[in-house]
Amino acid sequence: MDVNEVKDRINENKQDIEDLAKVIANLKIRIRVLEIGFKKSNFEGGKIKLRRNKIMYELIDKLVVKRHEISYGIGINHKYPNENMVRLTKWFFPKRGKVLDYGFGPGENLLHLLRIGHMVAGIEVSTEARKITEKKLKEYPLLKKRCELYMLTKNDKRLPYKSNSFDYILSNQTVYFLNSEKKIRYLLKEFNRILKPNGRIIISMMSRFNRGCTAGKYVGNNCYEYFADGLSEPNKVYIVKDEDHIRKLFDVFKINEIGYFDNYYCGEAGHHFVVLASKSNSVKQVIVRNNTCLVAFLSKEN
Numbered sequence: 001m002d003v004n005e006v007k008d009r010i011n012e013n014k015q016d017i018e019d020l021a022k023v024i025a026n027l028k029i030r031i032r033v034l035e036i037g038f039k040k041s042n043f044e045g046g047k048i049k050l051r052r053n054k055i056m057y058e059l060i061d062k063l064v065v066k067r068h069e070i071s072y073g074i075g076i077n078h079k080y081p082n083e084n085m086v087r088l089t090k091w092f093f094p095k096r097g098k099v100l101d102y103g104f105g106p107g108e109n110l111l112h113l114l115r116i117g118h119m120v121a122g123i124e125v126s127t128e129a130r131k132i133t134e135k136k137l138k139e140y141p142l143l144k145k146r147c148e149l150y151m152l153t154k155n156d157k158r159l160p161y162k163s164n165s166f167d168y169i170l171s172n173q174t175v176y177f178l179n180s181e182k183k184i185r186y187l188l189k190e191f192n193r194i195l196k197p198n199g200r201i202i203i204s205m206m207s208r209f210n211r212g213c214t215a216g217k218y219v220g221n222n223c224y225e226y227f228a229d230g231l232s233e234p235n236k237v238y239i240v241k242d243e244d245h246i247r248k249l250f251d252v253f254k255i256n257e258i259g260y261f262d263n264y265y266c267g268e269a270g271h272h273f274v275v276l277a278s279k280s281n282s283v284k285q286v287i288v289r290n291n292t293c294l295v296a297f298l299s300k301e302n
């Protein structure tokens with residue numbers, strides 16, 4: 001929609017916007033308007049049915065899957081959980097709950113979450129990673145009972161879980177492999193959807209100080225290509241520049257903190273930003289007039 005069209009729509013719906021302003025004032029809380037849109041509605045049995053025109057994206061990238069299959073196939077594995085995730089989850093996920101480990105890889109973070117008492121769901125795209133993780137889980141039948149794994153395919157346009165079903169989500173060194181801002185934003189919305197109210201999320205994002213960026217080649221749209229061990233074709237990743245960039249990308253959440261972890265040895269620079277965030281308490285407000293809905297997503301500012 002261009003600016004003039006928006007102005008026209010606002011003029012046409014002036015009364016609705018004034019009504020909405022009153023609703024906002026009555027809420028007596030500081031709020032942020034996340035999104036305002038207009039949708040044609042139809043009425044059925046007195047109830048409003050909003051037409052769903054949400055754009056959906058594939059949640060996987062075929063080439064990324066292929067490259068991870070090769071890496072795990074040639075023996076890439078971890079024997080320990082990521083120490084930063086051990087510390088962060090202990091602090092930011094304080095109670096036992098239901099956790100999603102998105103991009104569980106060789107399964108060490110997932111096993112750690114099980115060991116400290118969480119119920120864990122894991123998502124992966126690499127069958128080799130799944131094999132490695134299942135082999136490890138077999139050794140711990142009691143932990144395995146509290147764990148379920150799911151393989152995403154190109155047919156998955158949504159995460160396979162109900163809304164408001166997770167206390168926590170962890171996604172370490174994974175989200176940027178989607179290498180498209182639109183897809184990443186879409187995935188983040190999906191994360192927000194499946195989190196319970198006040199649910200929390202930890203996501204690490206490759207930064208411009210990481211070898212993936214410093215030794216990589218810029219290929220446009222904040223994406224870089226770099227060669228990882230054993231790969232004849234490059235990995236493509238989405239790089240976040242700074243905190244401002246992260247705040248915009250993650251605006252679906254309430255951000256608690258943005259930090260980073262780093263290492264530099266054996267020619268590797270492993271700098272990643274870490275985003276600690278919570279589900280935003282957004283409220284959908286719908287005002288109907290003349291068969292048109294004004295839809296606003298309002299978020300309480302804490």
Ligand SMILES: C[S@@+](CC[C@H](N)C(=O)[O-])C[C@H]1O[C@@H](n2cnc3c(N)ncnc32)[C@H](O)[C@@H]1O
Pocket residue numbers: 059060061064065068078082102103104105106107108109123124125126129152171172173174177178
């Ligand atoms: C660098 S590894 C990190 C693994 C694990 N999170 C860890 O901290 O050890 C990235 C993992 O993300 C998986 N992956 C890549 N793209 C994905 C996607 N779109 N959805 C879910 N997992 C993905 C890869 O198969 C790989 O196992």
